[in-house]
Amino acid sequence: MADVTQSRAGSPNAKAPTSVWLIIFTDLVALLLTFFVMLFSMSNVQIDRWKDMIDALSQTLNPAKETITTIPAAEYNISSIFRRRAINLDYLLAVFEKKVVQNEALKGSKLTLLEDRLIISLPGPLLFEPNSAVLKESAKEPLFTLGGLLRNVENQLGVNGYSDEADFEGKEYRSNWELSLARSIAVGNAFRRAGYTDELLNFGYGNSHSSYLLEATDEQRKTLSRRIDIVILAAGSAI
16 A cells, blocks of 8 residues: 555656746846846937937827817808018019110110019010010010029019000901000910919000109100010019
């Protein structure tokens, strides 16, 4: 009987479970933690970049981020238009005096600085044949150059056409108003071909609106009665 009991106690199934592996695992984790703490202590953390990264992750991964949507106050609302900062008119006057008035291809042009706008008056005979709104070949290159300059101007821009033709019988246009508007559009299209992409206002005034040319000479006034006015507005002004 004693032999049987002893043989059962010495069998493999009778051995108590051991937990020695837990000690080994704990030592390994402690060593790894010590290793990473040592690496961190040896590193140099850039606080500014670390904060930038935290802010970027917070904004991107924030599930509670709120988006503010503007609710219209009325059934029909005028959409807002972003406009770049306008350039000082005195500075533009100095620039265009060299590029326009002293340009042989635009000889006879006149610059007029008013309180709220700069007006570049181009003589109609330099640009168009009588009773015509088709640009002359000699006018295309200087208008292309002028359009390249205007492309860098952030101010609101308008092109006003004027005409003082006397005989419209049998012609394409029946009045000075129609002809002046067509000429304004033709010059505006020339500026767009030169790369001008902002809003451009075209108007036709026939043979009127020449009061600001009172200081011009008789020859200039006669020439500019059929003209194109390029109007560069100051900030906050309207044509």
